[in-house]
Amino acid sequence: MKALRGRVWKFGDHVDTDQIIPAERLTSDNNERLGSYLFEKVRPGMSTSVKKGDIIVAGRNFGCGSSREHAPRALLQAGIVAVVAESFARIFYRNAINVGLLPVECKVQADEGDMLTIDVEKGKIINETKGTESTFAPFPPFVQELMDKGGLIAKIKEEKRCIK
Amino acid sequence: MKQTGAKTISEKILSNKSKLDAYAGDIVEAEVDYVMVNDVTAPLAFKEFEALGSEIHREKIVLVPDHFVPNKDIASAEQAAEMRRFAKRWKIDNYFEVGRGGVCHQVMVDEGFVAPGRLIIGADSHTCTYGALNAFATGVGSSEAAAVFAEGKLWFKVPGSIKVQLEGAMRKYVSGKDLIIKLITDIGVDGANYKTLEFAGKGLANLPVSDRLTVSNMAVEAGGKAGIFPADSDTLHFVRKFAKGKWEKVDPDAEAIYIDERDYSLDDLVPMVAMPHLPENGKPVSEVDVEIDQAFLGSCTNGRIEDLRIAAEIIKGKKVAPSVRMIVVPASSLIYRQADEEGLLAIFVKAGAFVSGPTCAACLGGHMGVLAKGERCVSTTNRNFVGRMGHKESEVYLASPAVVTASAIAGRIVAPKGAGA
Ligand code: SF4
Numbered sequence: 255m256k257a258l259r260g261r262v263w264k265f266g267d268h269v270d271t272d273q274i275i276p277a278e279r280l281t282s283d284n285n286e287r288l289g290s291y292l293f294e295k296v297r298p299g300m301s302t303s304v305k306k307g308d309i310i311v312a313g314r315n316f317g318c319g320s321s322r323e324h325a326p327r328a329l330l331q332a333g334i335v336a337v338v339a340e341s342f343a344r345i346f347y348r349n350a351i352n353v354g355l356l357p358v359e360c361k362v363q364a365d366e367g368d369m370l371t372i373d374v375e376k377g378k379i380i381n382e383t384k385g386t387e388s389t390f391a392p393f394p395p396f397v398q399e400l401m402d403k404g405g406l407i408a409k410i411k412e413e414k415r416c417i418k
Numbered sequence: 419m420k421q422t423g424a425k426t427i428s429e430k431i432l433s434n435k436s437k438l439d440a441y442a443g444d445i446v447e448a449e450v451d452y453v454m455v456n457d458v459t460a461p462l463a464f465k466e467f468e469a470l471g472s473e474i475h476r477e478k479i480v481l482v483p484d485h486f487v488p489n490k491d492i493a494s495a496e497q498a499a500e501m502r503r504f505a506k507r508w509k510i511d512n513y514f515e516v517g518r519g520g521v522c523h524q525v526m527v528d529e530g531f532v533a534p535g536r537l538i539i540g541a542d543s544h545t546c547t548y549g550a551l552n553a554f555a556t557g558v559g560s561s562e563a564a565a566v567f568a569e570g571k572l573w574f575k576v577p578g579s580i581k582v583q584l585e586g587a588m589r590k591y592v593s594g595k596d597l598i599i600k601l602i603t604d605i606g607v608d609g610a611n612y613k614t615l616e617f618a619g620k621g622l623a624n625l626p627v628s629d630r631l632t633v634s635n636m637a638v639e640a641g642g643k644a645g646i647f648p649a650d651s652d653t654l655h656f657v658r659k660f661a662k663g664k665w666e667k668v669d670p671d672a673e674a675i676y677i678d679e680r681d682y683s684l685d686d687l688v689p690m691v692a693m694p695h696l697p698e699n700g701k702p703v704s705e706v707d708v709e710i711d712q713a714f715l716g717s718c719t720n721g722r723i724e725d726l727r728i729a730a731e732i733i734k735g736k737k738v739a740p741s742v743r744m745i746v747v748p749a750s751s752l753i754y755r756q757a758d759e760e761g762l763l764a765i766f767v768k769a770g771a772f773v774s775g776p777t778c779a780a781c782l783g784g785h786m787g788v789l790a791k792g793e794r795c796v797s798t799t800n801r802n803f804v805g806r807m808g809h810k811e812s813e814v815y816l817a818s819p820a821v822v823t824a825s826a827i828a829g830r831i832v833a834p835k836g837a838g839a
C-alpha cells in the first residue's frame with residue numbers, strides 16, 4: 255500500500271459507533287449515503303467539510319459499541335481513508351479492514367488540521383505540520399494479507415473458495 | 419504466551435472448532451455453528467453474500483428482525499422486507515417474524531440455538547450474551563456474517579482471558595446488572611478489549627442463568643470479545659429445556675493461563691447506576707440524585723421473565739409517578755406470553771406503564787421511547803452513549819430492573835425499599 259497523506263480530524267477516547275453513524279440512519283436506503291450522516295450528532299457539518307484523503311486521529315478504544323459495519327463505511331464514504339488511534343474496539347477494527355479503511359494503532363501528537371503522512375510499509379507516521387515522526391508495529395501477516403486483498407469478501411472471491 | 423497444554427474455555431472451544439491445538443494469540447479458522455443477523459445488519463450482509471455467487475450454509479443462518487420492527491417507517495419496512503425475501507429465496511427456515519420472535523439474542527436463546535461448547539457469531543455486538551450458556555459467541559460485522567453464510571467458517575484470533583472469580587451471594591434486589599456495571603466501572607470500557615471475561619468461583623451457584631445472560635451481554639461494554647461462564651447444573655437444567663441438537667459442555671483446565679484475575683464478593687454488591695455517557699461511569703444508586711422522565715424495562719440485557727417478575731413485585735399496587743413514562747418491553751414472544759400468563763403485564767398496565775410486544779424499541783433510539791432534548795431515562799439496557807436513545811442532549815442511566823422500576827414509581831433514581839438488606 256502506498257503512503258497516505260491527509261489532514262487531521264481530532265477525536266478523543268471511546269468514540270462509539272452511535273456517534274460515528276446514529277442508529278436511526280441504519281436503514282438500507284441510506285447504505286450508499288452513510289457518509290453524509292457522519293458524526294452528525296456530535297460534529298454537525300463535518301461530513302461536508304471532510305476532504306477525500308483526510309485522516310482521523312483519536313485516543314483509546316475507537317469504534318466501541320455496536321457491530322455496525324456502517325461505521326467504517328460512513329467514514330470512507332465521507333472521504334476519511336485512515337484512523338490512527340491509540341487502540342481500537344475489536345469489531346470496528348475487523349470491519350475497517352473488511353471495507354478498506356486503514357486502522358493504525360499508534361499514539362501520535364497531532365492537532366486538528368495538521369498534515370499527516372502514513373507510510374504503511376515503513377510503519378511510520380509523519381506529522382508534517384509539527385515536524386514529528388512516530389512509528390507503529392507492522393500488521394500481523396494474516397491481517398496484512400487481508401488488507402492487501404481488499405477485505406475478507408474480496409479474499410474469498412479471489413480464492414474462489416466457494417464458487418459452485 | 420506459554421503453551422502448557424492447559425486451556426481456558428475460549429482456547430478449548432476455538433481449538434475444537436478449528437481442529438487445532440490453539441492458544442491465546444493464535445489465529446485460527448474455525449467452523450461456526452450459527453450466524454445470526456438482524457434487520458439493521460442483514461441488508462449489507464445479503465449484498466456481500468450475493469456478490470459472492472456462492473452456495474449457502476442455510477442451516478447455520480438465523481434471521482431475526484428486531485431493531486426497527488414492527489416497521490417504524492417506510493425505510494424500515496423496506497429493510498424488513500429484504501429479510502423476508504432473502505429467507506424465502508434462499509430457503510432459510512430460521513426466520514423469526516414479528517410476533518413470533520423478539521430481540522435477536524433472546525430469540526437465539528429461546529429457540530435453542532445457544533448451547534454449551536458452540537461457536538456462534540452474530541452481526542450484532544451483543545452476541546456475546548450466549549457466553550452465559552458456555553458458548554463462545556462474539557459480534558462481527560455484516561461482511562464477516564456474509565462470509566460465514568458462504569463458508570460456514572471464519573477466522574478468529576484466540577483471545578486471552580481475564581478470570582473473574584465470584585464468591586458469596588447477592589442480597590435482595592441486587593442482580594447480575596449491578597455486578598457487570600461494577601466490573602465495567604473497575605476495568606473500564608476497554609478493560610477487556612480483544613479479551614474474554616471468563617467467570618468462575620463458588621459464587622456462580624448463586625448467580626441464576628438469567629443474571630449470567632445479563633453479565634455476558636455487557637461483556638462487550640468492557641470491550642470483551644466474549645463473556646463466558648462454565649456450565650454448571652443450572653446451565654444444564656436450562657439448556658436441556660431449550661437447546662436444539664447435540665452439544666457438549668466445556669470446562670476450563672485448572673492450569674489454564676489467564677492474563678489477569680479479578681475477585682468479587684457478591685455479598686458486597688449494591689444497586690448500581692451507570693451515569694451518562696459511558697457504561698464505566700458506575701456509582702452506587704445511593705450516591706445518585708437524578709429526576710427522570712422515562713423508565714425503560716426491556717432489551718437483550720434485562721427483558722427476561724425473571725426481570726419482569728422482580729419489576730412486577732416492586733410495582734404491584736403502586737403507580738408510575740405522574741411525571742414519568744414507564745415503558746415495558748419483554749425481550750421475546752415467549753417471555754411476553756409467559757408474562758401474560760403470570761399476570762405480570764396486567765400489573766404493569768394497572769400501574770400506568772406502557773407495555774408492548776417484543777422489539778429493541780427505545781434501546782437504540784429507534785422508536786417507541788425516543789428521548790427529547792434534555793430528557794433523562796433510567797434504563798435496563800446496556801449503552802448510555804451520547805444520543806443513544808434520541809436527542810444528543812438526552813441522558814441514559816443504566817440500572818437493574820429493580821432500580822428502574824423503583825425509580826419509575828419515585829420519579830427519581832432510587833433503589834427499591836429493602837434493597838441490599
Ligand atoms: S435490545 Fe438493544 S442492545 Fe439488544 S440487540 Fe436490540 S438494540 Fe441491540
